[in-house]
Each structure stands twice: as C-alpha cells, then as structure tokens.
Amino acid sequence: MNRRVAARGRGVGSVLGAILIVGYALLPVLWVLSLSFKQGDDINNHAFWPTAWTLENYRTVFKTPLFTSALRNSIGISLIATVLSIALATFAAYAIARLKFRGKKLVLAMALAIAMFPVVSLVGPLFNIWRSIGLYDTWPGLIIPYMSFTLPLSIWVLSAFFREIPWELEQAAQMDGATPWQAFRKVIVPLAAPGVFTAAILTFFFAWNDFVFGISLTSTDGARPVPAALAFFTGASQFQQPAAAISAAAVVVTVPVVVLVLLFQRKIVAGLTSGAVKG
Amino acid sequence: MAPMTTTLRRWYGRPRPATARARAVPVTDRALHERRLGWELTAPAFVVMLLVTAYPMLNAVWLSLFSYRITDPAGREFVGLRNYAVVLTDALWWRDVWTTVLITVVTVAVELVIGMAFAMVMNRIVFGRRWVRTSILIPYGIVTVVSAFAWRYAFSLDTGFVNGWFGLGDLAWFSHHGTSLFAICMSEIWKTTPFMSLLLLAGLAQVPEELQEAARMDGATWRQRLFRVTLPNMKGAIMVAVLFRTLDAYRVFDSVFVMTNGAQETETVSFLAYRQMIGRTALGLGSAVSVLLFLSVVFIAAAFIKAFKVDLSQARGER
Structure with missing residues (x-):
C-alpha cells in the first residue's frame, strides 16, 4: 500500500514536473511572441500580454x-x-x-x-x-x-x-x-x-x-x-520603440527552429545523445 | 561530442588482428587502395577544419608580437612580448577574467542542478513525453541573440514584466553590476540547460534499474539513492557534460553584447578580444588577448581532465 501511494505521488510529481519543464521552455518564447503583437503604449504596459493585438510590427520588419x-x-x-x-x-x-x-x-x-x-x-x-x-x-x-x-x-x-x-x-x-x-x-x-x-x-x-x-x-x-x-535594428524611425519590431524579427527567425523541432524532435535528441544508449 | 568519444574508445580499444596480418604479409593492392581512399575521403574535411582554425591561430600568435592597428599600417612595429605584458598588467583584463569566471561558475552550477532535475522528470514520465522533449528542444535550437533580447525586454524598465510580476517596483536591472550579471546568467541558463539535461538524461538511462531496486529493498531513502546510487553511476556523463558546458560558457559573448554591451562591468574576455580587434582594430593587442583566451581554454580543459580524471571515452553528447 505504501508503495502504491508512493507510485501515485511519483505520477503526480512527474506531471507537475512536466508542466514545469514546458513552462520553463516556452515562457520566454511566448513573451517575445506577445511583445511582437504589441503597439503604441502597450509596449510599455509592463504586462505580459498586449491589450490590443496588431500585425503592424511584422509589416514593419518585412518592409525594412x-x-x-x-x-x-x-x-x-x-x-x-x-x-x-x-x-x-x-x-x-x-x-x-x-x-x-x-x-x-x-x-x-x-x-x-x-x-x-x-x-x-x-x-x-x-x-x-x-x-x-x-x-x-x-x-x-x-x-x-x-x-x-x-x-x-x-x-x-x-x-x-x-x-x-x-x-x-x-x-x-x-x-x-x-x-x-x-x-x-x-x-x-x-x-x-x-x-x-x-x-x-x-x-x-x-x-x-x-x-x-x-x-x-x-x-x-x-x-x-x-x-x-x-x-x-533600430525600428522604423528613431522615435519608434524598436523593442516590438525586434521581437517580430526575432519571432520570424525562431519559426524555422520551432518547425524543425516539431517535425524532427526524435532525430534531434538521437543526434545529440547518439552513442549514449549503446555505449 | 558523444559520437566522437565513443568512436575514440572504439579506435583505441579495438584489438587489431588485421594490422598484425598486414605486417606479416606484403601490403596488398586492396589495402593500398583502401588506405588511399581513406585519405581522399577525410582530406577535404581535414583541410577545411585546419584552414580556418590552425592557420588563423598561428596568424594571431604572429600578429600579437606586433604593435599594429589597421588604421595605421605604416606604424606596424615588432614589439616582442610587450603586448602580453600590457594585457596581463592591466586591471581591465583581470576584471574581465573575473567576470567571465563568475558567469561560467554560476551558469554551469545552476544548469547542472536544474538539468539534473529535468533529466529525472523526463526519465520518469510516460504521458506527454513527446511534448516535453519537443518543448525543451526549443531553447536549445533558438538563436542565442533572440534569447538575449527576450530576457533583456523581460527585465528592462520600459518594456519588462518581471518587476511587475515580482513586485520589484522600478528596479533598473541594467543599471547595476549584480543585476546585469543576473540577467545575463538567466539568458544563458535558459538557453543551455536543455542541452545539459539531455546529456544527463542519456547518462541517467544507463544507471542499472536493478541497482535502484536493490537500494530501495534495503530501505534507502530517495536522497540516499540519488547521492549513493544514481549520481556515482553517472559520474562520467556528468563530468563530460560539465566540461563541455564550462568551455562553452567561458566563451560567452552573444548575451553580453545584446543585453549590456559590456556596460556595468559585465565585459567578458571574449567581448574584450572582439572590442580590441573589431571595434578598435588594434590587431596586435587584440591578438594577444585572443591568444590568452585560447590558452585559458586549453588550461581549463587540461585541468579538468587531470583533476577530475574525465574519461573522454565516457563522453556523451556534444556542444
């Protein structure tokens, strides 16, 4: 009985651990993504998410x-x-x-x-x-x-x-x-x-x-x-906050990384640790 | 790096009856052909690796003996080891070394602890395994400059959310030495812990389950099992992961460039070398810094291998 409790505890623990890892890995990525959709006063609103979403920054970087x-x-x-x-x-x-x-x-x-x-x-x-x-x-x-x-x-x-x-x-x-x-x-x-x-x-x-x-x-x-x-990169004009535009550009260069990771997760892990299993 | 070291062990550890036989009998056409093909196939890779590392490094050693600025080629003059004397007696060099060592020690230590925790979670979980591994690979794959910008904007006074979340008022992270270093370390740790944890996970998977089971039977607590069974059994993997991460951390450059540009005394040795050569175009002095940087990396690697007896044949993973 003791063991079953321990096993269940371990299950809950590992689910919590998994959530923690995913949160750890994605939080800064979500932050850049959110910042890239901010405009105007939102950029300095000290909040994680924008109040109004815009694609303006993406238009700016692709015009630069x-x-x-x-x-x-x-x-x-x-x-x-x-x-x-x-x-x-x-x-x-x-x-x-x-x-x-x-x-x-x-x-x-x-x-x-x-x-x-x-x-x-x-x-x-x-x-x-x-x-x-x-x-x-x-x-x-x-x-x-x-x-x-x-x-x-x-x-x-x-x-x-x-x-x-x-x-x-x-x-x-x-x-x-x-x-x-x-x-x-x-x-x-x-x-x-x-x-x-x-x-x-x-x-x-x-x-x-x-x-x-x-x-x-x-x-x-x-x-x-x-x-x-x-x-x-300094933004569209010197009066504009470059933070949001840089974030949009950062998101664009992150897209290929995310796509490759999503498609080939297994291969990448195998490549990084190859030789480890066989020893 | 993993494959390499396994390869190394294979080569050094493999009995070679074939060679003995080859010595006894005259070399056959087939063996000759094989040898030539071997050289032909490795030569291009060998040459490219040599061309961009060995030659420029020798060039740096040569340049470091001159007082030479690109903007003033006529003033080029042989000064012997004087550039080294200038660097090594300058407080700036030692301050930068100290900053670099501090960043290296802090990031690698924190990464080892978090990476180990992540590895243990990933070793256990059954559900969502794929998603966890996929998401942990994103920091590994992301561009370091992007990571540095993300953390810079997260901490910065005008755009950041960190002060709001943790009730820190208007703490100006990038106006103080300690907090700037903290932000740089955060970016570095976030980006490179996944690599560490994947290496440790590979080492963890090799600890025999029977040992764990036996220890559990004998009534060992979780802590005892971790420190007496798990960690000693993956010592090789840990040491190699720490060695390669240490050498990598010692080269820290991108995050410093993006987050502080060396302000608040956060300049690292790599940044100093870059600033001397590219910024000031002082090739002589900059080359001396580069050579010293190279020598300190060699020193760290040698010290590690000697002090901790890192068996490179146990290496797992790469940079």
Whole structure:
C-alpha cells in the first residue's frame, strides 16, 4: 500500500514536473511572441500580454531592407554551409568508421580540439585574412568558418550512425563485384540518410545561430545574417520603440527552429545523445 | 561530442588482428587502395577544419608580437612580448577574467542542478513525453541573440514584466553590476540547460534499474539513492557534460553584447578580444588577448581532465 501511494505521488510529481519543464521552455518564447503583437503604449504596459493585438510590427520588419536582406543571407548561407559541411563530413565519417588508414586518430583529435575552440580568438585574424583575399563581407566568408566549426559535430554524429548500419550488405555488394566506392554510394548512402539528416539539422542550427562571425566578418546588407542584423535594428524611425519590431524579427527567425523541432524532435535528441544508449 | 568519444574508445580499444596480418604479409593492392581512399575521403574535411582554425591561430600568435592597428599600417612595429605584458598588467583584463569566471561558475552550477532535475522528470514520465522533449528542444535550437533580447525586454524598465510580476517596483536591472550579471546568467541558463539535461538524461538511462531496486529493498531513502546510487553511476556523463558546458560558457559573448554591451562591468574576455580587434582594430593587442583566451581554454580543459580524471571515452553528447 505504501508503495502504491508512493507510485501515485511519483505520477503526480512527474506531471507537475512536466508542466514545469514546458513552462520553463516556452515562457520566454511566448513573451517575445506577445511583445511582437504589441503597439503604441502597450509596449510599455509592463504586462505580459498586449491589450490590443496588431500585425503592424511584422509589416514593419518585412518592409525594412536591413531585415529582409539579412533573412535572405541567413537562409542562403546556412543552407549552403549545411549542405557542404554534411557532404564533407559524410565522406570523412565513412572513412573513419570503415576504412583502415593512418592519420585517423589525428582527424579525431583535431575535431575534439576544434569543438573546444574559443571562436572569438579567430575573428581578428580571419577579419584580417578575409580582407586581404576579398572574402570579407561575402557569403563564402561566412560559409567557410561555419563549415569548419560544424564539421566535428557532423563527423561524430555520422560515424555514430554509420556504426549502426548492417555492413554485411556492403560486403555483399563488393562480393557481387562493386568497388568500395560503388558499395558506399549505392548501398550505404541510402541506409545512412536518416543519420545524415540529423547531422544536417544540428549543423543548420549552428549556422542559423551564429552571431560572432556574423558581426565580425560582414559590414553591409550583402552578407549580414539575421542575428547580426537584429543587433543593428533600430525600428522604423528613431522615435519608434524598436523593442516590438525586434521581437517580430526575432519571432520570424525562431519559426524555422520551432518547425524543425516539431517535425524532427526524435532525430534531434538521437543526434545529440547518439552513442549514449549503446555505449 | 558523444559520437566522437565513443568512436575514440572504439579506435583505441579495438584489438587489431588485421594490422598484425598486414605486417606479416606484403601490403596488398586492396589495402593500398583502401588506405588511399581513406585519405581522399577525410582530406577535404581535414583541410577545411585546419584552414580556418590552425592557420588563423598561428596568424594571431604572429600578429600579437606586433604593435599594429589597421588604421595605421605604416606604424606596424615588432614589439616582442610587450603586448602580453600590457594585457596581463592591466586591471581591465583581470576584471574581465573575473567576470567571465563568475558567469561560467554560476551558469554551469545552476544548469547542472536544474538539468539534473529535468533529466529525472523526463526519465520518469510516460504521458506527454513527446511534448516535453519537443518543448525543451526549443531553447536549445533558438538563436542565442533572440534569447538575449527576450530576457533583456523581460527585465528592462520600459518594456519588462518581471518587476511587475515580482513586485520589484522600478528596479533598473541594467543599471547595476549584480543585476546585469543576473540577467545575463538567466539568458544563458535558459538557453543551455536543455542541452545539459539531455546529456544527463542519456547518462541517467544507463544507471542499472536493478541497482535502484536493490537500494530501495534495503530501505534507502530517495536522497540516499540519488547521492549513493544514481549520481556515482553517472559520474562520467556528468563530468563530460560539465566540461563541455564550462568551455562553452567561458566563451560567452552573444548575451553580453545584446543585453549590456559590456556596460556595468559585465565585459567578458571574449567581448574584450572582439572590442580590441573589431571595434578598435588594434590587431596586435587584440591578438594577444585572443591568444590568452585560447590558452585559458586549453588550461581549463587540461585541468579538468587531470583533476577530475574525465574519461573522454565516457563522453556523451556534444556542444
């Protein structure tokens, strides 16, 4: 009887805990959402919700070139960096997981080192180098650093997934006369696709989130991504409160994150903790 | 990071009969082909990783030996280690180090406690599991700058609701040192606790249920089970999560930039490096700060691995 009471107590406790977690995760998001619908005096009403809802702030940000060009830059740069990083990581992870060659440890050690690297240490030298070779304030100028800093994560996630693949199939294909390259392309790539997808989502999050490179290596609308643009945003006129407009812009850049999380929750958790279950 | 470390263990721990055989017999065409393919497949990733980290870092070491401002290229002059002397004898550097250490210690400690609590809840719940995990991933995925703005507007005097909710009158959060740091820590903690808790959840799932059951049979209280059974059994996962979060927290930049812009003595080491190089374009001095920042991260990592004997082969999760 004692145990049943304890079990019921645990049930109530975990439901309360669950509500607490959801509240914790969503409160600041709801706050930005609410602020983005406020206008006029509501912005300073010191209350959580607006008294009158408006879409005016969204109209403002989509009419502001600073934001629309930044949105275009962010989408383009993040997608290209993700595709390139995943392509390179797939090759490397396959080799690390499957082939025997010297230098494997070196690649893994370097990936570990880069994951711990203080990004800001690099912006000065990169700023200098990029300026001298013409990459400053361009898309490739951001795509290249995003690739370097997402490769370690992608390589680990992918090699973890690659270990789960039934490799007998590859051997079977090689028995049937396929070269290692053909076996990789025709047999393994389709099987590895879910892992590749997971790594791609995590890589996209990184590129989408970046701020340090975004403000240091750009100077105009030509390449500046949204997080950097948000920091420069001042509202439609200098007399207008930028808070609500910035919130609207913030909501817009949060939409892709929420969509990806809603669709691929299971994959993201698996990617973040991959290797943990098998040990 | 999880996959990597599991990979590391596999490589180091795996017996290698194949290598022994390869040494006995002459290298076959097939082995040669495999080796070459291995290099060809890893080379592009290797080069890209090296190009944007190792070369600029060496460049920073080189630049740090000069007195050099972009606005005055003609005045460039070799000064040896004088830039380091300037930085290390400046009170500003030590104040920024202190601020950074304070933010790091506070956020990681709080994240560890909240993250552990969240992990235990997520480990238990049956109903709504999907919704809880989905919502906890939103702070993880959200842009740090957005999080910083959300908390800034929540605390700020003109737009904020926090003072109203907690009856704090017109407390100007961003006009004082302590309250500014508090707001920055809130933003950082909110954004990164989900990551911590997912790593801890993975570690928690590995604690054998039989151990818990046995402890319960022996009449252990909840607290005893937590501190004597659960935590010791997931020590590896905890240590690795703390190590990677510490290194990440030490680089704090985005929140400081958005919330205070370094005002009220909230400047961190990363922010100082950025301000010297990009703001003041003092590449020599800024590079010295960058190199010192890099060295302190290396020092923290080494100290952690040495002091807590963090077994990286136990690592779970990533940054």
